[in-house]
Amino acid sequence: MSARRIVVAIDGPAGAGKSTIARRIAARLGFLYIDTGAMYRAVALWARRLDVSLDDHLKLEQLARAAVIELRSNPLGVVLNGEEITELIRNPEISQEASKVSAIPGVRRALVDKQRAMGEVNSIVMEGRDIGTVVFPEAAIKIFLDAAASVRAQRRLDELRAKGQTGLTLEEVLKDINERDTRDRTRAEAPLMQAPDAEYVDSTHEPVEEVEERILMLVRARTSNGKELHK
Numbered sequence: 001m002s003a004r005r006i007v008v009a010i011d012g013p014a015g016a017g018k019s020t021i022a023r024r025i026a027a028r029l030g031f032l033y034i035d036t037g038a039m040y041r042a043v044a045l046w047a048r049r050l051d052v053s054l055d056d057h058l059k060l061e062q063l064a065r066a067a068v069i070e071l072r073s074n075p076l077g078v079v080l081n082g083e084e085i086t087e088l089i090r091n092p093e094i095s096q097e098a099s100k101v102s103a104i105p106g107v108r109r110a111l112v113d114k115q116r117a118m119g120e121v122n123s124i125v126m127e128g129r130d131i132g133t134v135v136f137p138e139a140a141i142k143i144f145l146d147a148a149a150s151v152r153a154q155r156r157l158d159e160l161r162a163k164g165q166t167g168l169t170l171e172e173v174l175k176d177i178n179e180r181d182t183r184d185r186t187r188a189e190a191p192l193m194q195a196p197d198a199e200y201v202d203s204t205h206e207p208v209e210e211v212e213e214r215i216l217m218l219v220r221a222r223t224s225n226g227k228e229l230h231k
């Protein structure tokens with residue numbers, strides 16, 4: 001049996017801990033880590049800079065197709081058309097705009113094409129909202145990572161504060177997360193939902209290390225040493 005590439009798909013709402021978990025698992029397995037939310041954020045940032053209306057779907061689709069997005073792993077970073085934008089896309093305004101931009105079917109088509117190309121040659125841990133349902137429905141391992149909304153809001157607030165963004169309250173962050181999740185779950189195109197064959201993992205009360213071990217056990221159960229898929 002020859003080695004085949006392995007896809008670990010992690011979906012879930014904002015603040016569930018997807019990035020932390022996905023990064024750690026990718027490092028443990030030696031797989032490429034791909035943050036698809038960063039790609040929607042990059043398109044939102046570009047649209048804002050060019051003053052493109054979020055109602056101009058055609059133009060936004062063109063931007064999504066034209067965008068050259070690199071997801072650097074070492075050091076971790078996001079590069080748009082040659083410019084480092086890692087920190088510029090991590091604020092509540094871009095979060096909301098990314099969520100709006102991501103509801104546009106043409107934008108999704110453009111970015112999903114890029115995501116599939118990234119996963120074509122590498123074993124990957126890819127996180128987002130539609131990875132197990134749309135981008136890689138044949139992924140070997142699918143996780144739906146969830147947590148109580150209040151816990152997700154607190155985690156986001158801690159992240160923002162750690163970056164020096166101290167002006168927000170827990171209530172504001174919770175409102176922001178709820179608004180975004182509702183939009184992401186109710187949109188017509190590729191809404192956030194659990195794939196029927198995904199493992200539901202609730203991280204509300206579980207430390208990161210335990211969630212990580214649980215997912216790694218799943219990966220090992222379905223692969224040999226994380227390298228080959230069991231037939």
Ligand code: DC
Pocket residue numbers: 014036037038040041095098099102103127128129130131180184
């Ligand atoms: O994961 P994130 O919070 O960085 O994602 C930002 C927005 O992008 C999120 O509100 C919904 C959208 N998104 C999406 O629709 N599909 C993905 N695969 C990833 C993100």
